[in-house]
Amino acid sequence: MYAQSPAAPPPASTAPPAQDEFVPISELPADEKLPAAPLLIAAYAVVWIVLAVYVWTLWKRFLRAEQDLKQLAGRLPPAR
Amino acid sequence: MLPGDHRPMLQRSFVFMLLTGFALVTAAPLLIAAAPYESTMGLIQKIFYFHVPSWIAMFTAITVCGVASVRYLATRSRSADRLAVSAAELTVVFGLIGLLTGPLWGRKAWGHYWQWDAKLTTALVLWLIFVSYNLLRRFGGPGSERLAAGVALFGMANVPFVYWSAHIWRTVHPKTSVVMTLGPGMRPAFYWSAFGFLLIFGALLGARTRLEALRASIDEAYLSAEDI
Numbered sequence: 001m002y003a004q005s006p007a008a009p010p011p012a013s014t015a016p017p018a019q020d021e022f023v024p025i026s027e028l029p030a031d032e033k034l035p036a037a038p039l040l041i042a043a044y045a046v047v048w049i050v051l052a053v054y055v056w057t058l059w060k061r062f063l064r065a066e067q068d069l070k071q072l073a074g075r076l077p078p079a080r
Numbered sequence: 081m082l083p084g085d086h087r088p089m090l091q092r093s094f095v096f097m098l099l100t101g102f103a104l105v106t107a108a109p110l111l112i113a114a115a116p117y118e119s120t121m122g123l124i125q126k127i128f129y130f131h132v133p134s135w136i137a138m139f140t141a142i143t144v145c146g147v148a149s150v151r152y153l154a155t156r157s158r159s160a161d162r163l164a165v166s167a168a169e170l171t172v173v174f175g176l177i178g179l180l181t182g183p184l185w186g187r188k189a190w191g192h193y194w195q196w197d198a199k200l201t202t203a204l205v206l207w208l209i210f211v212s213y214n215l216l217r218r219f220g221g222p223g224s225e226r227l228a229a230g231v232a233l234f235g236m237a238n239v240p241f242v243y244w245s246a247h248i249w250r251t252v253h254p255k256t257s258v259v260m261t262l263g264p265g266m267r268p269a270f271y272w273s274a275f276g277f278l279l280i281f282g283a284l285l286g287a288r289t290r291l292e293a294l295r296a297s298i299d300e301a302y303l304s305a306e307d308i
Contacts, residue, residue, distance in 0.1 A: 039127070047134070068298050
Protein backbone atom coordinates (compact mmCIF):
# COMPACT_ATOMS: atom_id res chain seq x y z
CA MET A 1 0.00 0.00 0.00
CA TYR A 2 1.31 3.39 -1.00
CA ALA A 3 1.05 6.51 1.00
CA GLN A 4 -1.12 9.09 -0.67
CA SER A 5 0.94 12.00 -1.92
CA PRO A 6 -0.33 15.53 -1.56
CA ALA A 7 -2.28 16.77 -4.55
CA ALA A 8 0.09 17.89 -7.29
CA PRO A 9 -0.62 21.10 -9.18
CA PRO A 10 -2.13 20.56 -12.65
CA PRO A 11 0.40 20.61 -15.51
CA ALA A 12 0.74 23.86 -17.38
CA SER A 13 -1.26 23.66 -20.61
CA THR A 14 -0.62 25.49 -23.86
CA ALA A 15 -4.21 25.05 -25.09
CA PRO A 16 -6.43 28.13 -25.04
CA PRO A 17 -8.93 28.28 -22.20
CA ALA A 18 -12.22 26.52 -22.80
CA GLN A 19 -14.92 28.74 -24.18
CA ASP A 20 -18.32 28.50 -22.60
CA GLU A 21 -20.24 31.34 -24.16
CA PHE A 22 -21.63 32.25 -27.56
CA VAL A 23 -19.41 34.28 -29.88
CA PRO A 24 -21.17 36.16 -32.69
CA ILE A 25 -19.78 35.27 -36.11
CA SER A 26 -18.92 38.90 -36.73
CA GLU A 27 -16.49 38.79 -33.77
CA LEU A 28 -14.58 35.68 -34.88
CA PRO A 29 -10.88 36.15 -35.70
CA ALA A 30 -10.22 36.55 -39.42
CA ASP A 31 -8.47 33.15 -39.77
CA GLU A 32 -11.59 31.34 -38.51
CA LYS A 33 -13.98 32.96 -40.98
CA LEU A 34 -14.80 31.03 -44.15
CA PRO A 35 -15.93 33.19 -47.08
CA ALA A 36 -19.30 32.13 -48.48
CA ALA A 37 -19.06 33.67 -51.97
CA PRO A 38 -16.48 31.19 -53.44
CA LEU A 39 -18.54 28.24 -52.19
CA LEU A 40 -21.74 29.72 -53.64
CA ILE A 41 -20.06 30.39 -57.00
CA ALA A 42 -18.57 26.87 -56.97
CA ALA A 43 -22.03 25.38 -56.39
CA TYR A 44 -23.46 27.40 -59.28
CA ALA A 45 -20.57 26.30 -61.49
CA VAL A 46 -21.14 22.65 -60.52
CA VAL A 47 -24.75 22.87 -61.78
CA TRP A 48 -23.75 24.11 -65.20
CA ILE A 49 -20.63 22.01 -65.61
CA VAL A 50 -22.55 18.79 -64.85
CA LEU A 51 -25.43 19.76 -67.17
CA ALA A 52 -23.08 20.96 -69.94
CA VAL A 53 -21.04 17.73 -69.82
CA TYR A 54 -24.24 15.66 -69.94
CA VAL A 55 -25.66 17.64 -72.92
CA TRP A 56 -22.31 17.25 -74.68
CA THR A 57 -22.29 13.46 -74.17
CA LEU A 58 -25.91 13.30 -75.37
CA TRP A 59 -25.03 15.31 -78.47
CA LYS A 60 -22.07 13.03 -79.22
CA ARG A 61 -24.38 10.00 -78.99
CA PHE A 62 -26.83 11.65 -81.43
CA LEU A 63 -23.97 12.26 -83.88
CA ARG A 64 -22.87 8.63 -83.58
CA ALA A 65 -26.45 7.50 -84.26
CA GLU A 66 -26.54 9.72 -87.36
CA GLN A 67 -23.30 8.14 -88.59
CA ASP A 68 -24.82 4.70 -88.12
CA LEU A 69 -27.85 5.90 -90.03
CA LYS A 70 -25.70 6.98 -92.99
CA GLN A 71 -23.92 3.63 -93.03
CA LEU A 72 -27.29 1.88 -92.89
CA ALA A 73 -28.63 3.93 -95.83
CA GLY A 74 -25.63 2.77 -97.87
CA ARG A 75 -26.45 -0.88 -97.18
CA LEU A 76 -30.15 -0.69 -98.04
CA PRO A 77 -31.23 -1.24 -101.68
CA PRO A 78 -32.39 1.95 -103.47
CA ALA A 79 -36.13 2.67 -103.20
CA ARG A 80 -38.18 2.13 -106.38
CA MET B 81 -40.32 4.05 -91.17
CA LEU B 82 -36.64 4.79 -91.56
CA PRO B 83 -34.86 6.02 -88.41
CA GLY B 84 -33.94 9.29 -90.15
CA ASP B 85 -37.54 10.48 -89.75
CA HIS B 86 -36.77 11.16 -86.07
CA ARG B 87 -34.32 13.94 -86.87
CA PRO B 88 -36.62 17.02 -87.01
CA MET B 89 -38.07 16.02 -83.63
CA LEU B 90 -34.57 15.65 -82.17
CA GLN B 91 -33.55 19.08 -83.42
CA ARG B 92 -36.68 20.70 -81.97
CA SER B 93 -36.07 19.00 -78.65
CA PHE B 94 -32.51 20.29 -78.47
CA VAL B 95 -33.60 23.85 -79.34
CA PHE B 96 -36.21 23.67 -76.57
CA MET B 97 -33.61 22.34 -74.16
CA LEU B 98 -31.10 25.07 -74.97
CA LEU B 99 -33.74 27.80 -74.64
CA THR B 100 -34.84 26.59 -71.21
CA GLY B 101 -31.22 26.33 -70.09
CA PHE B 102 -30.51 29.83 -71.35
CA ALA B 103 -33.59 31.22 -69.56
CA LEU B 104 -32.45 29.63 -66.31
CA VAL B 105 -28.86 30.84 -66.65
CA THR B 106 -29.86 34.44 -67.26
CA ALA B 107 -32.79 34.89 -64.88
CA ALA B 108 -32.14 32.61 -61.88
CA PRO B 109 -29.08 34.44 -60.46
CA LEU B 110 -30.96 37.76 -60.65
CA LEU B 111 -33.88 36.38 -58.64
CA ILE B 112 -31.54 34.60 -56.24
CA ALA B 113 -29.51 37.78 -55.66
CA ALA B 114 -32.74 39.69 -55.00
CA ALA B 115 -33.96 37.11 -52.44
CA PRO B 116 -33.34 38.10 -48.79
CA TYR B 117 -30.53 36.62 -46.71
CA GLU B 118 -31.48 33.82 -44.34
CA SER B 119 -31.03 35.08 -40.75
CA THR B 120 -28.43 32.58 -39.43
CA MET B 121 -26.55 31.31 -42.51
CA GLY B 122 -26.43 34.47 -44.62
CA LEU B 123 -25.09 34.31 -48.17
CA ILE B 124 -24.26 30.57 -48.20
CA GLN B 125 -27.95 29.67 -47.80
CA LYS B 126 -28.46 30.75 -51.43
CA ILE B 127 -27.01 27.38 -52.51
CA PHE B 128 -30.48 26.19 -51.45
CA TYR B 129 -31.86 27.57 -54.76
CA PHE B 130 -29.81 25.05 -56.81
CA HIS B 131 -29.49 22.26 -54.25
CA VAL B 132 -33.16 21.59 -53.48
CA PRO B 133 -34.39 21.88 -57.13
CA SER B 134 -31.74 19.35 -58.17
CA TRP B 135 -33.19 16.87 -55.63
CA ILE B 136 -36.73 17.66 -56.81
CA ALA B 137 -35.62 16.84 -60.37
CA MET B 138 -33.91 13.66 -59.13
CA PHE B 139 -37.00 12.46 -57.23
CA THR B 140 -39.13 13.19 -60.32
CA ALA B 141 -36.69 11.17 -62.44
CA ILE B 142 -36.84 8.27 -59.96
CA THR B 143 -40.65 8.33 -60.01
CA VAL B 144 -40.70 8.28 -63.82
CA CYS B 145 -38.14 5.46 -63.86
CA GLY B 146 -40.03 3.44 -61.23
CA VAL B 147 -43.46 3.82 -62.84
CA ALA B 148 -42.05 3.02 -66.30
CA SER B 149 -40.29 -0.04 -64.84
CA VAL B 150 -43.56 -1.30 -63.33
CA ARG B 151 -45.21 -0.85 -66.73
CA TYR B 152 -42.34 -2.67 -68.42
CA LEU B 153 -42.53 -5.59 -65.98
CA ALA B 154 -46.31 -5.80 -66.43
CA THR B 155 -46.55 -5.38 -70.21
CA ARG B 156 -42.99 -5.80 -71.59
CA SER B 157 -43.53 -2.48 -73.37
CA ARG B 158 -40.31 -1.42 -75.14
CA SER B 159 -41.29 2.27 -74.96
CA ALA B 160 -41.69 1.97 -71.15
CA ASP B 161 -38.23 0.43 -70.94
CA ARG B 162 -36.75 3.24 -73.03
CA LEU B 163 -38.38 5.81 -70.73
CA ALA B 164 -37.07 4.00 -67.65
CA VAL B 165 -33.47 3.83 -68.85
CA SER B 166 -33.55 7.52 -69.84
CA ALA B 167 -34.98 8.59 -66.47
CA ALA B 168 -32.42 6.45 -64.62
CA GLU B 169 -29.57 8.23 -66.40
CA LEU B 170 -31.04 11.63 -65.46
CA THR B 171 -31.43 10.46 -61.85
CA VAL B 172 -27.66 10.08 -61.73
CA VAL B 173 -27.09 13.49 -63.37
CA PHE B 174 -29.37 15.48 -61.03
CA GLY B 175 -28.31 13.42 -58.02
CA LEU B 176 -24.69 14.27 -58.77
CA ILE B 177 -25.57 17.99 -58.71
CA GLY B 178 -27.29 17.54 -55.33
CA LEU B 179 -24.41 15.51 -53.91
CA LEU B 180 -21.82 18.10 -55.00
CA THR B 181 -23.67 21.30 -54.06
CA GLY B 182 -24.74 19.99 -50.62
CA PRO B 183 -21.19 19.55 -49.28
CA LEU B 184 -20.24 23.06 -50.48
CA TRP B 185 -23.11 24.39 -48.38
CA GLY B 186 -22.23 22.09 -45.47
CA ARG B 187 -18.60 23.25 -45.43
CA LYS B 188 -19.73 26.71 -44.39
CA ALA B 189 -22.86 25.81 -42.40
CA TRP B 190 -21.53 22.77 -40.47
CA GLY B 191 -17.78 23.18 -40.80
CA HIS B 192 -17.52 19.87 -42.71
CA TYR B 193 -18.05 18.84 -46.33
CA TRP B 194 -19.65 15.55 -45.33
CA GLN B 195 -21.26 13.89 -42.30
CA TRP B 196 -22.23 10.23 -42.25
CA ASP B 197 -25.64 11.01 -40.86
CA ALA B 198 -28.95 9.43 -41.91
CA LYS B 199 -30.03 12.00 -44.49
CA LEU B 200 -26.73 12.27 -46.34
CA THR B 201 -25.99 8.55 -46.21
CA THR B 202 -29.43 7.45 -47.45
CA ALA B 203 -29.22 10.03 -50.26
CA LEU B 204 -25.80 8.68 -51.29
CA VAL B 205 -27.10 5.08 -51.20
CA LEU B 206 -30.10 6.04 -53.32
CA TRP B 207 -27.81 7.66 -55.90
CA LEU B 208 -25.56 4.58 -55.91
CA ILE B 209 -28.60 2.36 -56.58
CA PHE B 210 -29.24 4.28 -59.79
CA VAL B 211 -25.56 4.24 -60.70
CA SER B 212 -25.81 0.45 -60.41
CA TYR B 213 -28.95 0.50 -62.61
CA ASN B 214 -27.01 2.29 -65.35
CA LEU B 215 -24.01 -0.02 -65.00
CA LEU B 216 -26.36 -2.99 -65.24
CA ARG B 217 -27.92 -1.63 -68.45
CA ARG B 218 -24.51 -0.82 -69.90
CA PHE B 219 -22.73 -4.10 -69.12
CA GLY B 220 -25.50 -6.54 -68.14
CA GLY B 221 -26.07 -7.93 -71.61
CA PRO B 222 -29.34 -9.42 -72.91
CA GLY B 223 -32.04 -9.84 -70.29
CA SER B 224 -30.66 -7.11 -68.02
CA GLU B 225 -33.81 -5.03 -68.66
CA ARG B 226 -35.91 -7.07 -66.23
CA LEU B 227 -33.24 -7.15 -63.54
CA ALA B 228 -32.70 -3.40 -63.94
CA ALA B 229 -36.45 -2.79 -63.64
CA GLY B 230 -36.31 -4.60 -60.27
CA VAL B 231 -33.40 -2.39 -59.18
CA ALA B 232 -35.46 0.68 -60.19
CA LEU B 233 -38.35 -0.48 -57.98
CA PHE B 234 -35.94 -1.02 -55.10
CA GLY B 235 -34.58 2.50 -55.68
CA MET B 236 -38.06 4.02 -55.78
CA ALA B 237 -38.93 2.29 -52.51
CA ASN B 238 -35.95 4.06 -50.92
CA VAL B 239 -37.22 7.57 -51.74
CA PRO B 240 -39.50 7.90 -48.66
CA PHE B 241 -36.60 6.90 -46.40
CA VAL B 242 -34.43 9.66 -47.86
CA TYR B 243 -37.24 12.21 -47.73
CA TRP B 244 -38.30 11.48 -44.14
CA SER B 245 -34.84 10.62 -42.71
CA ALA B 246 -34.32 14.15 -41.34
CA HIS B 247 -37.67 13.88 -39.51
CA ILE B 248 -37.20 10.35 -38.15
CA TRP B 249 -33.54 10.37 -37.12
CA ARG B 250 -31.37 13.04 -35.52
CA THR B 251 -29.43 14.58 -38.41
CA VAL B 252 -27.46 17.74 -39.09
CA HIS B 253 -29.48 18.25 -42.27
CA PRO B 254 -32.49 20.62 -42.12
CA LYS B 255 -35.96 19.06 -42.27
CA THR B 256 -37.80 19.01 -45.60
CA SER B 257 -40.54 21.20 -44.10
CA VAL B 258 -38.20 24.18 -44.55
CA VAL B 259 -39.38 24.43 -48.18
CA MET B 260 -43.01 24.92 -47.12
CA THR B 261 -42.09 27.60 -44.59
CA LEU B 262 -39.97 29.78 -46.90
CA GLY B 263 -40.28 33.52 -46.45
CA PRO B 264 -42.34 35.34 -49.10
CA GLY B 265 -39.22 37.06 -50.47
CA MET B 266 -37.50 33.71 -51.07
CA ARG B 267 -40.36 32.00 -52.88
CA PRO B 268 -40.05 33.59 -56.39
CA ALA B 269 -36.35 32.61 -56.66
CA PHE B 270 -37.03 29.11 -55.38
CA TYR B 271 -40.06 28.44 -57.58
CA TRP B 272 -38.31 29.83 -60.67
CA SER B 273 -35.27 27.70 -60.04
CA ALA B 274 -37.36 24.58 -59.35
CA PHE B 275 -39.40 25.24 -62.50
CA GLY B 276 -36.22 25.71 -64.53
CA PHE B 277 -34.73 22.44 -63.25
CA LEU B 278 -37.94 20.55 -64.03
CA LEU B 279 -38.07 22.11 -67.50
CA ILE B 280 -34.48 21.05 -68.19
CA PHE B 281 -35.27 17.60 -66.81
CA GLY B 282 -38.29 17.31 -69.15
CA ALA B 283 -36.31 18.46 -72.18
CA LEU B 284 -33.40 16.13 -71.43
CA LEU B 285 -35.77 13.23 -70.79
CA GLY B 286 -37.49 13.84 -74.14
CA ALA B 287 -34.18 14.03 -76.00
CA ARG B 288 -32.72 10.99 -74.21
CA THR B 289 -35.83 8.88 -74.83
CA ARG B 290 -35.80 9.80 -78.52
CA LEU B 291 -32.14 8.84 -78.73
CA GLU B 292 -33.04 5.46 -77.23
CA ALA B 293 -35.88 5.06 -79.75
CA LEU B 294 -33.56 6.06 -82.61
CA ARG B 295 -30.98 3.49 -81.54
CA ALA B 296 -33.66 0.80 -81.34
CA SER B 297 -34.90 1.72 -84.86
CA ILE B 298 -31.34 1.59 -86.23
CA ASP B 299 -30.78 -1.83 -84.65
CA GLU B 300 -34.03 -3.13 -86.17
CA ALA B 301 -33.16 -1.66 -89.57
CA TYR B 302 -29.70 -3.32 -89.42
CA LEU B 303 -31.34 -6.68 -88.75
CA SER B 304 -33.76 -6.10 -91.66
CA ALA B 305 -30.88 -5.13 -93.97
CA GLU B 306 -29.06 -8.36 -93.10
CA ASP B 307 -32.18 -10.34 -94.03
CA ILE B 308 -32.34 -8.73 -97.50
